Amino acid sequence: MRLLKAAPVLIVLAVGTQAHVGSPDIYLDGKAGPYQLFVTVRPPMVIPGVAEIEVRCQTPGVREIRAVPLPLTGPGAKFAPIADTLKRSPQDAQFFTGSLWMMATGSWEVRLTADGASGRGVLSVPVPSAARATKKMQFGLGALLGLLGVFLIGGVVAMAGAAVREAKAAPGEIPNRDAKRGGRIAMSIALFIVVTSVWGANAWWNSEAAAYGNRVYKPLKLSAVLGPPDTLTLDLTDPGWLKPLPGRIALFTRKIDDFVPDHGHLMHLYAIRQPGLDVVYHLHPDLVEAGVFRLKLPAMRPGKYKLYADVVHATGFPETLVSSADIPALPGRPLAGDDASGSAKPWQESSARGTNFGLPDGYRMEWIRPAELHSKQAMLFRFRLTDAAGRAPRDMALYMGMLGHAAFVNTDGTVFAHVHPTGSVSMAAFMMAQQKNDSGMSEMDHSVRGDALPNEVSFPYGFPASGRYRVFVQMKHGTTVETGIFDAAVE
Numbered sequence: 001m002r003l004l005k006a007a008p009v010l011i012v013l014a015v016g017t018q019a020h021v022g023s024p025d026i027y028l029d030g031k032a033g034p035y036q037l038f039v040t041v042r043p044p045m046v047i048p049g050v051a052e053i054e055v056r057c058q059t060p061g062v063r064e065i066r067a068v069p070l071p072l073t074g075p076g077a078k079f080a081p082i083a084d085t086l087k088r089s090p091q092d093a094q095f096f097t098g099s100l101w102m103m104a105t106g107s108w109e110v111r112l113t114a115d116g117a118s119g120r121g122v123l124s125v126p127v128p129s130a131a132r133a134t135k136k137m138q139f140g141l142g143a144l145l146g147l148l149g150v151f152l153i154g155g156v157v158a159m160a161g162a163a164v165r166e167a168k169a170a171p172g173e174i175p176n177r178d179a180k181r182g183g184r185i186a187m188s189i190a191l192f193i194v195v196t197s198v199w200g201a202n203a204w205w206n207s208e209a210a211a212y213g214n215r216v217y218k219p220l221k222l223s224a225v226l227g228p229p230d231t232l233t234l235d236l237t238d239p240g241w242l243k244p245l246p247g248r249i250a251l252f253t254r255k256i257d258d259f260v261p262d263h264g265h266l267m268h269l270y271a272i273r274q275p276g277l278d279v280v281y282h283l284h285p286d287l288v289e290a291g292v293f294r295l296k297l298p299a300m301r302p303g304k305y306k307l308y309a310d311v312v313h314a315t316g317f318p319e320t321l322v323s324s325a326d327i328p329a330l331p332g333r334p335l336a337g338d339d340a341s342g343s344a345k346p347w348q349e350s351s352a353r354g355t356n357f358g359l360p361d362g363y364r365m366e367w368i369r370p371a372e373l374h375s376k377q378a379m380l381f382r383f384r385l386t387d388a389a390g391r392a393p394r395d396m397a398l399y400m401g402m403l404g405h406a407a408f409v410n411t412d413g414t415v416f417a418h419v420h421p422t423g424s425v426s427m428a429a430f431m432m433a434q435q436k437n438d439s440g441m442s443e444m445d446h447s448v449r450g451d452a453l454p455n456e457v458s459f460p461y462g463f464p465a466s467g468r469y470r471v472f473v474q475m476k477h478g479t480t481v482e483t484g485i486f487d488a489a490v491e
């Protein structure tokens with residue numbers, strides 16, 4: 001009974017992947033050789049568990065797509081199991097779906113191989129895999145099972161008693177005192193055995209749950225300390241995720257000193273002022289020692305900021321670390337290098353339908369959006385930058401190697417996703433995955449396109465849940481990084 005009533009640990013949910021906060025699904029727009037594919041991977045609810053895959057081919061002629069999961073790095077990365085063939089939709093020949101087992105925690109990729117009229121192409125989608133939370137049992141179900149458990153225990157005890165008391169009696173005969181006494185003893189023994197078994201099972205369950213709890217993802221802890229002179233120190237500590245249990249070998253471990261650069265920086269820090277989400281800074285702290293990053297702050301508008309720090313491990317495992325900081329009025333340095341900032345009215349005072357954002361230098365950014373937005377809907381978010389006269393700027397530039405960077409943030413603080421034209425995957429992990437494929441780096445054409453850069457950028461993404469969101473979009477022309485800020489109500 002104690003087991004049943006007290007058992008909160010029944011299903012362990014993978015509610016998110018590690019890059020981003022609260023945004024588990026992976027969206028990627030990339031090339032498998034000659035074919036442009038828009039891939040959605042919805043990671044499993046449990047590890048081991050089944051990942052759902054959807055592929056929309058934007059290039060015609062694909063006959064077949066096969067998918068296989070394999071570790072992103074390490075010896076296992078070379079030995080791919082046999083791939084599964086995705087199912088082609090009967091209504092839509094360009095749409096393929098399938099599912100794959102993700103067997104272990106770690107940094108994985110789903111390798112897609114497309115065959116068709118133009119030959120074969122390969123595209124690897126990095127998929128970090130980890131359980132993220134333990135789901136509590138619903139009260140109603142727990143109460144029902146508890147009652148059934150009491151009924152079962154009562155039944156077993158009553159049967160033991162009846163067997164000893166009445167098994168030898170003739171039909172209709174009333175048991176004598178000795179038989180009744182025997183029955184009571186049998187019931188006591190049965191009760192003792194059953195209660196001991198339930199107690200033992202509860203202990204076993206708790207130890208299994210604790211072992212699983214150790215595998216439930218905990219992001220690195222980030223503590224932000226503001227010290228003189230205007231220096232923000234970010235300390236990373238491991239809260240004890242995946243510590244190897246005695247007698248078991250850890251197949252996947254996490255370190256705090258193995259970060260690799262992602263589009264040129266070891267850490268991308270978004271500082272967003274609360275509660276209006278009205279001021280944003282995109283900054284790049286430097287690593288000063290293992291697990292410690294430091295940043296000389298620019299002149300920032302004072303206030304309470306939420307900090308989202310993106311890092312990628314050498315395994316290709318990305319994480320978003322969350323903290324907050326109270327920033328007083330500081331003289332600060334001017335913005336430099338890849339730093340950028342933007343501001344808008346607080347979201348509470350803004351329309352959720354605005355599509356046109358006026359920038360401080362007279363330029364405008366436009367969100368080419370559908371009227372309705374729905375959660376879990378994979379789509380391309382398109383943005384266009386025009387100059388003060390409404391023309392395409394002639395000096396469009398890459399911002400940290402890409403046409404644009406976007407952050408999708410739920411105003412209630414439950415979602416943060418830093419997305420690129422390639423998609424919601426970590427760029428460092430994406431490049432690691434492609435390097436193993438023969439197809440070379442042709443997938444990178446989002447970021448390298450020669451002199452005539454377009455004034456439009458698109459981000460493959462889907463809102464994870466309904467709610468009110470703010471989208472921060474950054475594009476560059478000349479030496480100016482423009483930050484457009486848009487609001488969205490997602491149904």
Ligand SMILES: [Cu+2]
Nearest residue numbers: 405406418420
């Ligand atoms: Cu970025």
